[in-house]
Amino acid sequence: MDYLADTTLLIDLQRELRLGEGKAHACLSSKINDTLYISVINVAEFASGISAAEEIKAKRFLESFIILQTNNTIAWRYGQIFQNLKNKSITVGSNDLWIAATCLEYGTPLITRNKKDFENIVGLEIIGY
Secondary structure (H helix, E strand, O other), X not given: OEEEEOHHHHHHHHHHHHHXXXXXXXXXXXXXXXXXXXXXXXXXXXXXXXXHHHHHHHHHHHOOOEEEOOOHHHHHHHHHHHHHHHHOOOOOOHHHHHHHHHHHHHOOOEEEOOHHHOOOOOOOOEEEO
């Protein structure tokens, strides 16, 4: 099966590489034969927390993932999700909407520590850890 990682998973995986395996690694260990994707939005969010001194190491870490780019279809999906949530007076962060739209377009569940951030998005399968 294919999965898309939320940025929380990337952050936790990187932290666990330094401090020892934890919940993020445990979650992925049960999916060892599956494909884990990230989106270009995850890359941007991840990069925003990286210092210049850590950049090379962080880029090397991200190279182990297949990065899905956004496209017009995902952009339209984003707009539909946004409008649906707006009609219900629900606010979700724009980066989370991009990640959710990517999941929905590719038909992949989302693996995240922050299930609450995505729970109002219709049709999105969320796997927490």
